[in-house]
Amino acid sequence: MMHKQFYKNHHIRKRFGQHFLINVNIINRIISAINPQSNDYIIEIGPGLGALTEPIIKYLDNLTIIEIDRDLVRRLSDNNHINKKIIILEKDVMNVNFSKLIQKNKKMRIFGNLPYNISTKIIFYLFNYITFIKDMHFMLQKEVADRLVAKPGEKSYGKLTIMAQYYCQIIPLFTISSGSFFPSPNVDSVMVRLIPHQIIPYPAIDMCMLNFIVNEAFKKRRKILRNSLKNIFTAEVLELFGICPLSRAENISGEQYIKLANSISNQYSLVKKNIFPISIGH
Ligand code: SAM
Numbered sequence: 001m002m003h004k005q006f007y008k009n010h011h012i013r014k015r016f017g018q019h020f021l022i023n024v025n026i027i028n029r030i031i032s033a034i035n036p037q038s039n040d041y042i043i044e045i046g047p048g049l050g051a052l053t054e055p056i057i058k059y060l061d062n063l064t065i066i067e068i069d070r071d072l073v074r075r076l077s078d079n080n081h082i083n084k085k086i087i088i089l090e091k092d093v094m095n096v097n098f099s100k101l102i103q104k105n106k107k108m109r110i111f112g113n114l115p116y117n118i119s120t121k122i123i124f125y126l127f128n129y130i131t132f133i134k135d136m137h138f139m140l141q142k143e144v145a146d147r148l149v150a151k152p153g154e155k156s157y158g159k160l161t162i163m164a165q166y167y168c169q170i171i172p173l174f175t176i177s178s179g180s181f182f183p184s185p186n187v188d189s190v191m192v193r194l195i196p197h198q199i200i201p202y203p204a205i206d207m208c209m210l211n212f213i214v215n216e217a218f219k220k221r222r223k224i225l226r227n228s229l230k231n232i233f234t235a236e237v238l239e240l241f242g243i244c245p246l247s248r249a250e251n252i253s254g255e256q257y258i259k260l261a262n263s264i265s266n267q268y269s270l271v272k273k274n275i276f277p278i279s280i281g282h
Contacts, residue, residue: 003198004005005183007020007049007183008020008049010049010072010075011070011071013069013252015117016046016069016117016220017115017117017118017119018112018115019113019182019183020048020049020179021139021269022180022181022182023180023181023183026180027051027052027055029054029191030052030113030137030139030191031052031056031126032061033174033191033193034061034109034111034137036059038057040109040131040226041064041103041106041107041108042056042109042110043064043065043066043108043111044063044095044110044112044117045066045111045122046067046068046077046112046114047065047066047112048072049076050075050079050232052111052112052279053065053076053083054082054112057082057085057086061085062085062087063085063087063112064086064089064094065087065089066085066089067088067091068090068091070090070265081094084120085173086111088193092123094118094122094123098125098126099129099132102115103133106133107134107194108129108133109133109137110126110133110135110136110266111138112138112139113138113139114139116141116144116185116187117253118240119138119144120144120147123127123148124160125161127167127250130168130196131196134196135196136168136194137173137192137193137194138191138192138194139176139189139190139191139221140189140191140192141185141187141188141190141194142189142190143229144160144173144195145172145192148161148192148194148264149161149170149172152252152253155250157250158221158249161254162214163214164194164256165254166202166204166210166254167197167200168195168196168197169187169191170194171188171195172190172191172192173191174190175188175190176188176189176190186212196253198253201255202259202263203258204258205261206261209261209264209265210261213229213260214249216232217249217252217257218249218250221248221249224246224250224276225238225243225247225248225249225252226238232264233260237263238260241256241259242256242265268270
């Protein structure tokens with residue numbers, strides 16, 4: 001039989017990754033890290049029962065919140081402490097078209113104690129709107145925070161690392177133990193700040209190409225690149241970019257991936273200049 005668990009009379013839904021913050025000190029630390037200013041344009045993902053919503057709204061003229069759970073939406077809209085200032089989107093955040101939320105002359109500040117089951121998906125999704133975002137503050141499971149800040153050669157280094165560091169400067173702020181939540185998750189969490197680069201340090205000509213190359217490389221992360229990228233680059237081309245063909249996906253820096261991707265995006269001109277023939281799909 002299914003065992004139902006309740007918090008403040010709310011039936012906790014595991015499928016929505018519901019772990020509610022119960023530690024007031026941590027809540028205060030999060031609010032000061034966000035440092036809300038009255039006329040900021042702030043969006044909260046997954047307000048839940050309002051653990052962060054209530055304290056942050058005191059500083060704001062208004063706040064947009066996105067919550068998927070119908071019961072929680074009802075409670076939030078009935079909550080007299082916040083309901084005059086909130087704009088509620090009862091939606092799956094993955095279906096929110098953030099370009100429709102853009103305000104003139106105001107970039108979005110997005111924050112949330114993200115549902116852990118889809119936190120990575122949400123971060124990738126928000127990269128689509130990165131030029132309209134001023135900053136993001138997210139509570140994440142430690143393993144995801146580690147992936148965001150990893151360096152080449154580290155175990156956590158992967159696609160999320162490369163894409164996140166492509167778009168943002170990433171600052172881990174503080175660790176939160178599982179006891180600060182109800183129900184407590186199995187893992188510790190980390191509060192992370194992501195600040196989109198004003199100018200992308202190494203721009204990719206074609207993001208689809210960068211995605212494709214990184215995906216291919218990491219499909220089998222233990223394979224050597226000469227094999228995993230063999231349908232795209234010859235070993236000679238890899239060497240031309242200073243990449244040892246015997247190295248693995250996790251050994252290559254973001255900048256090197258971008259150079260590889262750009263070389264195909266630029267293929268025509270490179271071939272024209274006789275720099276090298278790239279064999280694609282042979
Ligand atoms: N902010 C609250 C807190 O800190 O106590 C709740 C955080 S809880 C980890 C995650 C919240 O995200 C829940 O309220 C959950 O219902 C909501 N949520 C889960 N999946 C969602 C989705 N796809 N779109 C919007 N909200 C979602």
